[in-house]
Amino acid sequence: MTPDANIDRRSYLKAVGAVGATGSLAGCTGGDSGSDTDVINPGTAPGFPPFEYTEDGELVGFDVDLAEAAIERAGYEVGEWTEIEFDSLIPSLTQGNIDLIAAAMTIDEERQETIDFTDSYYESDQAVLVREDGELNPESVDDLADQRVGAQSGTTGQDEVEALVDDGTVNADDVRQYDNYTLGVQDLENGNVDALIIDIPVARNFADGRAVSIAFTIETGEVYGMGMRQDDDRLADINDALAEIQEDGTYDELVAEWFE
Incomplete structure (x- = not known):
C-alpha cells in the first residue's frame, strides 16, 4: 500500500494500522486495572524534534506517528x-494517567526497574551542540572543562553532563537543565550556555x-523503546505490531x- 496524495500522513498510517489489526477491539484484553483496555492513551514530551514536537498547535513527529501506527x-x-x-512521563505511566510512553526514551536498567519497554525501535549516540559562530569549538569532552554545559532533565x-561533573571536568554550578531542548537551544543561541549534550538525530x-x-559525538550505544506498565499484557501486542x-x-x- 502506498500513500494517496489526497489523504494526509496520519490518515494513511491509520489505514495501514487498520489493515494489520488482528480481531475486533471487543476481543482485546490488557493488564491495566480498571481502565478501558481497548484504548491505549499515549504520552510524550514535546520539544524533541523530529521525534515529538508541536507544529501549528498540533503534536507531530516520528514517535507520534510510530506509536499511533503500532497501537x-x-x-x-x-x-x-x-x-x-x-x-x-514514568510517574504518569505508573500512576495510570497514561498507558504508553512514546518519547525517544532510552532503555536502561534503572528505568526497567519501574516500567517495561517494547522492543527497541531506534539507535542513537549523543552529540555536543555549540553556537555556530561561538568561540568554543571542542573536539572532546576534555575541551568542555570549565564551560557551561546543559541538557534536558531526565x-x-x-547523565553525560553529570558524569562530567563527577570527574571534575565541569563545575556543578555551570550545569544547566531544561524542561525541553527547544529551551536549551534558545539559551545556547543567546549565549547563556556554552554547549548542550543531546541525542544525535x-x-x-x-x-x-x-x-x-x-x-563532536559521544558514543553511548543507546536504544529507544516505548514504555508501558509492568502489569500491562498489551505489551506483547505492541511488540508484534x-x-x-x-x-x-x-x-x-x-x-x-x-x-x-
Whole structure:
C-alpha cells in the first residue's frame, strides 16, 4: 500500500494500522486495572524534534506517528495524547494517567526497574551542540572543562553532563537543565550556555534550522523503546505490531518522512 496524495500522513498510517489489526477491539484484553483496555492513551514530551514536537498547535513527529501506527496495528484504539515534561512521563505511566510512553526514551536498567519497554525501535549516540559562530569549538569532552554545559532533565544527555561533573571536568554550578531542548537551544543561541549534550538525530535537526552546530559525538550505544506498565499484557501486542511495521516498509517510510 502506498500513500494517496489526497489523504494526509496520519490518515494513511491509520489505514495501514487498520489493515494489520488482528480481531475486533471487543476481543482485546490488557493488564491495566480498571481502565478501558481497548484504548491505549499515549504520552510524550514535546520539544524533541523530529521525534515529538508541536507544529501549528498540533503534536507531530516520528514517535507520534510510530506509536499511533503500532497501537492501531495491534488492534487497539489510540486514546488522547498527554503532553508533559520528560521526567514526569514514568510517574504518569505508573500512576495510570497514561498507558504508553512514546518519547525517544532510552532503555536502561534503572528505568526497567519501574516500567517495561517494547522492543527497541531506534539507535542513537549523543552529540555536543555549540553556537555556530561561538568561540568554543571542542573536539572532546576534555575541551568542555570549565564551560557551561546543559541538557534536558531526565535524559541520557543529563547523565553525560553529570558524569562530567563527577570527574571534575565541569563545575556543578555551570550545569544547566531544561524542561525541553527547544529551551536549551534558545539559551545556547543567546549565549547563556556554552554547549548542550543531546541525542544525535535531534542535534542534527536543530543544526539544520538554527545557528548551532555539532562539535563532536559521544558514543553511548543507546536504544529507544516505548514504555508501558509492568502489569500491562498489551505489551506483547505492541511488540508484534512494531515488528510488522518494520517488516512491511511502514517504518522505512516514517524514517524517510522525518529524518531524510
